[in-house]
Amino acid sequence: xxxxxxxxxxxxxxxxxxxMKNLSQYTLGCSVPGVWHSSIVVYNTECYxxxxxxxxxxxxxxxxxxxxPEEKIYMGLTEIRPEVFIExxxxxxxxxxxxxxxxxxxxxxxxxxELSQFLLGKEIPDYIKNVxxxxxxxxxxxxxxxxxxxxxxxxxxxxxxxxxxxxx
Numbered sequence: 486x487x488x489x490x491x492x493x494x495x496x497x498x499x500x501x502x503x504x505m506k507n508l509s510q511y512t513l514g515c516s517v518p519g520v521w522h523s524s525i526v527v528y529n530t531e532c533y534x535x536x537x538x539x540x541x542x543x544x545x546x547x548x549x550x551x552x553x554p555e556e557k558i559y560m561g562l563t564e565i566r567p568e569v570f571i572e573x574x575x576x577x578x579x580x581x582x583x584x585x586x587x588x589x590x591x592x593x594x595x596x597x598x599e600l601s602q603f604l605l606g607k608e609i610p611d612y613i614k615n616v617x618x619x620x621x622x623x624x625x626x627x628x629x630x631x632x633x634x635x636x637x638x639x640x641x642x643x644x645x646x647x648x649x650x651x652x653x
Contacts, residue, residue, distance in 0.1 A: 490562040493604050494526040495597060496545070496554040497613060513623040519555065520620070521613045523597040524548060526557075527604060528567045532574075534596035536586040540578055563604040573603055589617045589630075 499505070499519035509517040524533035531545045546553065565573075581596055594616070598609045608614065621630055 488564050489566070490564055491527055491567075493560040493563050493601070494545075495556075495558040495560050495601065495609055495613070496524045496526055496531060496548070497556040497558065498522040498524075498549060498552065499555045513620060513625050515619070515623060517616065517620060518612075519616070521616050522549075522593050523609060523613050524593065525560075525597045525600040525604070527563065527600075528570065532597075532600060534581050534586065534593045536583055536588075539583040539585070540574065540581045540596070558610070560601060560609075561605045561607070565604055570604070589621055592617065 498521065500522050501520050503519070505520050506516075506518045509515065522533070522535075524531045526532070526545045529545065530542045531548050532540070532542050533548060534540055577599070580591075585591055594609065594614050598614050601607060601609050621627070
């Protein structure tokens with residue numbers, strides 16, 4: 486019996502539209518080519534995680550109003566069937582809700598890294614996965630961290646009423 490294989494791609498978008506590449510040496514003291522948003526494309530669906538919708542999907546190339554990715558990285562072939570992948574997503578959806586999003590700790594790159602490990606048994610490239618850590622570990626990043634944390638606390642404070650009662 487022939488096992489069907491599905492192509493897996495990592496789509497990579499620069500959220501700064503090139504500004505970080507041009508300014509990072511001056512503002513951070515090191516070269517950062519972009520602030521990356523990533524998504525996994527498999528089964529003709531672009532799967533991503535964000536602060537507005539949590540886990541979401543669209544037709545490949547339709548994310549962010551059709552803005553083209555900077556890179557389309559071929560990650561490999563998976564034998565995992567779509568229905569198994571859907572069950573996997575259902576199993577992780579409580580960890581990838583919009584209220585769980587953190588710019589520096591639990592973001593789109595964390596999500597795509599987890600999906601890549603499930604589908605292919607390998608991680609996404611380090612330069613994408615670790616971009617927030619690289620930025621936050623610079624002197625400027627360390628100065629910005631309290632501001633980022635406050636913004637995340639404000640956003641993170643907005644939870645469903647059921648979750649608020651569960652914590653009391």
